[in-house]
Amino acid sequence: MRTPRCWRHLLAVVLVAVILPAPIYAMASPTDEPTSLRNEADDGAASDQxxxxxxxxxFRGSAISLSQAMAIAEALHAGATTADVSFDGAPDSPVYRVKTLHNDRIWHHTIDATTGKIVGGEAAFPLKEFDAGDRSNLVALKTIRQRLADAVRVAEHAASGKAISGGLIRERGRLNFAIVVMTGNDLKAVILEPPGAARRR
Incomplete structure (x- = not known):
């Protein structure tokens, strides 16, 4: 698969292993810690793992991919673009949580990861209700050609896996896409800086 033309001039692509919840028993602990507390910590770490x-x-067993969930949500409002998406296996049926930007509003959608159907209703929040940092990122998203969907494709190719979440981050004043990709049993974070991302304070 070739890298899309719009991403050939990426200024930065960084792959970093995402640290899964580390077993607490692997961390140094005071020697005077009661055995019962250490056992409870071990149980908690095992439960988290x-x-x-x-x-x-x-996520591995889901019929709908993250890219498909984004496309489903974006199709609900012509011209919408995804600002944030993540897989959620906590409900009875696993879902994707997708936030799209359309007409200066952020729309929240829940997409069933098995069927691709919309779960529940949708909620919309005006940009003015977000804090200055988030609002700045969302405004900048409207000024660049690349979309989160483009970043997901590039990240999946770069990490040879399937994206499980994606969103916006800002580093040194520039807007970046941050995608988490599952590769085998590992999770990797792929940071993509789109060319021409506006600097906003």
Whole structure:
């Protein structure tokens, strides 16, 4: 698969392993800590690890991809673009949480990861209700050609895996896309800086 032309001049592509919840028993602990507390910590770490493993297993088995969920949400409002998307395996049926930007509003959608159907209704929030940092990122999103969907394709290709979440971050005054990709049993964060991303304070 070739890299899309609009991403050939990326200024930065960084792959970083995302740290899964580390077993607490692997961390240094005071020698005077009661054994019972250490055991409770071990149980909590094991429980966290099981929850992460369960979520990743549900994601592997989902019929709808993150890109498909974004396309479904964007199709609800002509001209909408995704600002944030993530897989959620916590509900009875796993879903994608998708936030799209359209007409100076952020629309929240829930997409069933098995069927692709919309779950529940949709909610919309005006940009003015967001804090200055988020509002700045969303305004900048409207000024660049690249979309989160483009970033997901590039990240999946770069990390040889399937995207499980994506959104906007700002580093050194520039808007970046941050995509988390599952590759085998590992999660990797792919940071993409679109060319021409506006600097906004």
């Amino acid at each position: 099981q929850a992460v493993s369960r979520e990743l297993e549900l």
